[in-house]
Amino acid sequence: MPAVLIEDIHKRFGSLEVLKGVSLSVEPGQVVAIIGRSGSGKSTLLRCINGLETFHAGKIEVAGHTMTQDPTKLRELRKDVGIVFQSYNLFPHLTVGQNIMLSPRITKNVPQAEALALAKDVLAQVGLSEKFDSYPDNLSGGQQQRVAIARSLAMKPKVMLFDEVTSALDPELTGEVLLVMEKLAKGGMTMLLVTHEMNFARTVADTTVFMHQGKIWESGPSKVLFANPQTPELSNFVKAGAH
Amino acid sequence: MQTFGWPEALFIFRSAGWTLALTAIAFFIGSILGGAFAIMRLSRVRWLRRFASGYILVIQSIPVLMVLFMSYYGLSALGIELPPFLAASASLSIYVSAYLAEIWRGSIESVPRQQWEASASLAHTTAQTYRYVILPQAVRISLPPTVGFLVQLVKNTSIVQVVGFVDLMRAGMLVNNATYQAFQIFTLVGAIYFAICFPLSRLSRHLEKVMNASRSH
Amino acid sequence: MLFQDVLSKWPMILHGVWLTIALSFVAITLGLVLATAMTALRSLAGSWAGYVVDAYVELMRNTPFLVQLFMIFFGLPQLGIRLNGLEASILAMTLNLAAYATEIIRAGVDSIHRSQIEAGLALAMSKWQVLKHVVLQPAFARVWPALSSQFVLMMLASSICSFVSVQELSGTAAIIEQDTFRSFETYIVVTVIYLVLALSLKLFLNWLGHKLFPQVSGLARLTEAHGEAA
Ligand SMILES: Nc1ncnc2c1ncn2[C@@H]1O[C@H](COP(=O)(O)OP(=O)(O)OP(=O)(O)O)[C@@H](O)[C@H]1O
Ligand SMILES: [Mg+2]
Secondary structure (H helix, E strand, C coil): CCCEEEEEEEEEECCEEEEEEEEEEECCCCEEEEEECCCCCHHHHHHHHCCCCCCCEEEEEECCEECCCCHHHHHHHHHCEEEECCCCCCCCCCCHHHHHHHHHHHHHCCCHHHHHHHHHHHHHHCCCHHHCCCCHHHCCHHHHHHHHHHHHHCCCCCEEEEECCCCCCCHHHHHHHHHHHHHHHHCCCEEEEECCCHHHHHHHCCEEEEEECCEEEEEEEHHHHHHCCCCHHHHHHHHHHHC | CCCCCHHHHHHHHHHHHHHHHHHHHHHHHHHHHHHHHHHHHCCCCHHHHHHHHHHHHHHHCCCHHHHHHHHHHHHHHCCCCCCHHHHHHHHHHHHHHHHHHHHHHHHHHCCCHHHHHHHHHCCCCHHHHHHHHHHHHHHHHHHHHHHHHHHHHHHHHHHHHHHCCCCHHHHHHHHHHHHCCHHHHHHHHHHHHHHHHHHHHHHHHHHHHHHHHHHCC | CCCHHHHCCHHHHHHHHHHHHHHHHHHHHHHHHHHHHHHHHHHHCCHHHHHHHHHHHHHHHCCCHHHHHHHHHHHHHHHCCCCCHHHHHHHHHHHHHHHHHHHHHHHHHHCCCHHHHHHHHHCCCCHHHHHHHHHHHHHHHHHHHHHHHHHHHHHHHHHHHHHHCCCCHHHHHHHHHHHHCCHHHHHHHHHHHHHHHHHHHHHHHHHHHHHHCCCCHHHHHHCCCCCCCC
């Protein structure tokens, strides 16, 4: 069974149709990069997968859950689907450790001692053990983003979504975040990532999906797709991004 | 005729205690009501939202004096005769609730939308999102305007005498009726109000500076 | 409930409404002039004037309007200045509003950048032209929403003038209540009238803001601030 199954999704904002029939299937352990011009619907698609956006037609199944409006079922789905945002969105009033421990404690009733061990473990995975008691405001953007990834990991998700997680970072800080993501990919995590880092998509993602005007315009194994664009749109996009 | 001396001054000072007590109670009850109205105002249920908006708009668009009269005579029309202190507290609480509801709604709304999304994505319920993510941040944001409003409340307690309660202001008036030394009396009364309000005003402004500093780094 | 007893007093009520409007209009106009003068004084006359204006603003903002009114109505006669209720009310409201308005206008003036003033002078505008077009007009435009809230609050606070026997709307209410023994009905009617007055005043001030500051009213709405009760 695929980890993520998207079937003919349609999504409108008012009269603007943003997703015009998108279908995509992601196997467990697969890493899929979503690329495309600004406004092509990448974020919207990603946000549909964890229910942050609703859609008008189509069907989504993630980690064995069918997408639904029912709050209880939606929460069950979200326990298995992590998302990391461009703007980190850490909780500024909580320390790094508290940010990470909060959700396991309150949504899964993980005991305090266990949550603490879990937090230390995921924080070590992103290389920030020494920041356990820091507040987000005192961390660099790259460090905040790694904490955000750790916070998601603490929920032991089956699928991870990343929406341009390095776009807000200074160039010298993107590397440390990409490294963490690459490690996750190698560790077998199922990942969907919207990215502008073409190199990362080419080398780390098994599959790359090119979105254009609310549709999947082209998709295939990353190396093939980048080497041999089949459409002029992708070809132009890759050329424009290469400089 | 009496003259304005130590016993009178002492009487006025003691009545300031009632002003403080009244402020505290009205603020406490008003906070609970105001919190409820703020949440209703932000509720997904449309009629709750409308009801809260209407309540806030009406209370903020009529004189505090009318809030006092309306709740006092409203209660007695319902056959409820409250002792003056309770009547004053109840009326002022209504006034407080509308203003705090509006201040707190603004504070809750100024927590970035992304915080709601991050919280929802972590499988929190709406109640958990409020409890652990939104309210702790909203409380910080609301602190300066809330303390600022406290100053308005202290000043507005000066008219509760209309429901028969003897507070600082009423004490001043009673002494004035006996001594006719209005200038000295109301200087003292004003000085006591000032001594309560000025530190609160400063605190509010200080908190605002601290917030602005922490927001802009 | 028996509203006809109350409503039959409509000539009195109308007179009260008129007095509330007149009191508010006079106090707002005079208060605004005084506030503008104080703002100018603090920026033109050096630091001592600044301290005096600041002290005045703090004093007024941190004491109840009723104390201020009583100080004028009952306290001043002791110094030989005797005012009737209406005069005392107008003076108290003017002085009170001026303090709040000074604080608000100051925020507006502070938001005008030095470089804009220099640019104005560089364009060969006179000092007065700069003050009018570069400082005051944009400053007022920016704080107009805050001023408007303060005006509405002042209108509502005029009800307190009934404490010195002014027959404005709430003073009228007290008399009708004594005549008819219909407290609740009286205050319902009067409250509704205040509600209508406040909402109308808000709409009017909004409209006036658009008329007076057409070019910047969008900006002003963005920087909307909260007024405070008198
Ligand atoms: N909440 C919203 N309301 C209205 N329109 C929206 C909303 N969110 C997105 N859109 C519109 O939907 C379209 C797709 O937006 P989306 O954010 O999915 O694009 P994207 O591919 O992620 O672009 P980017 O690379 O800029 O992030 C855009 O035209 C955008 O303006
Ligand atoms: Mg996007």
